[in-house]
Amino acid sequence: MMGSMSDFDPAGLRVIAFDIFGTTFDWYTGVADQVARIAVEQGVTIDGGRFADEWRSRYVPSLQTVNRGERDWAYLDTLHRESLDDLLEIHGVAGAFDEAARRRLVHVWHRLPAWPDAATGLARLRRRYVLAALSNGGFALLTHLVNHSGLPFDCIVSAELARAYKPLPAPYLTAAGLLDVEAGQVLMTAAHAWDLDGARAAGLRTAFVERPLEKGPHGTPDRAADTTSDLSVTGFDGLADALGC
Template sequence: MDGIRVVACDVFGTTVDWYAGVAEQVRELLGDTDAGAFASQWRERYLPSMANVREGRRDWAYLDTLHRESLDELLDRHGLDPDEDTRRRLVRAWHRLPAWPDSVEGLTRLRERHILAALSNGGFALLTNLVKAARLPFDCILSAELARTYKPAPEVYLTAARLLDVAPDEVLMVAAHGWDLDGAREAGLRTAFLERPGEKGPHQAADRGMAADVSVASFTELADLLSPAGAGR
């Protein structure tokens, strides 16, 4: 891990608990709907919707637009027809998600010795709202919106390195998802797999044992690995 200057962190699932956060807000807004299943089905549309942009099957659209399109399809499938205000509030559920218990402490420690960046497929406004609400101590937000494509396209990771004026191998990408780590590695970044067993709730199995330069169970464990014993405490 020598030579790491930037720690770039995935957000959804890695830094914040999207499943619990979205399910809670779905429950509030849609009442009797199985909120957990609804949240999981919505998330299932996440990668395919971005692949349509990344692979040129549709023009660039930021994540709120993709979430809204997926939401409308899912509501129709469930036979639900909430009003426009409710639909907008549901889309903005992704702007307000709780941090995992180790995130703030671990990120704070990582920030003492490294540039700490949020590197996510979320739109810039979404990430700004989320980081502020969850009090996440990032030095900067690097939205895929800046590259006009989505992870795991190499342009997203390379844009992050270019904007921070570092070489790709000076960036450590931290994620709970194998596809994200694979994309980062192919772009020349170093990688850290952060295992989140409960990330997808009870409906889907979380990624486990993904290939990476290092594997950890928390941001605090990663801070221990990247800092000399007792540093920053």
């Protein structure tokens, strides 16, 4: 459905940018399943769902240490690895995971399942708009995700290119600049209020996508009421419907 911003005109859009973790891909299921499987191969048992939750809970705080200038730039694989090492210690299983196993665990974020509506919705939207994956994930991570999923993105814009993480303005404005459009010609699409708030502050238009299972069966996802967006939709097909694609 349309949001309350009366000046929003879909005809003015040229690019749709999509958040990746949780919006386009099901990080909870992907991380939980792979972590549990790798743990068994290492001879230990880990509750994959709990571990996925704990790992993800360290995501935004780790980004903030970079954005606040408390440390030099580090791409997401490095931040994920640091969080992983801490969690393995907390769970008392650090000794079961050598360097190779830890690298495999970090790379579970490179292979996540797309939400079921992602392929069809993106295909419809691509008939009219340029589609960009705009994520805090590293360039290699995003390349692997898109390649593995076969989703029809036209390009990848990693925060690594801006050397700053969303929700700072730089990643959003980098996407607009690289695609040679005005910020207001980009529609940022995400399931997270903090991401859309950052995009709106940078001058982008925004679309909230409901992902009820983003944080697993027991988590509490963001809701449309958590943010003020130009559009609020259910899934990517819902976005295509709202934009007349």
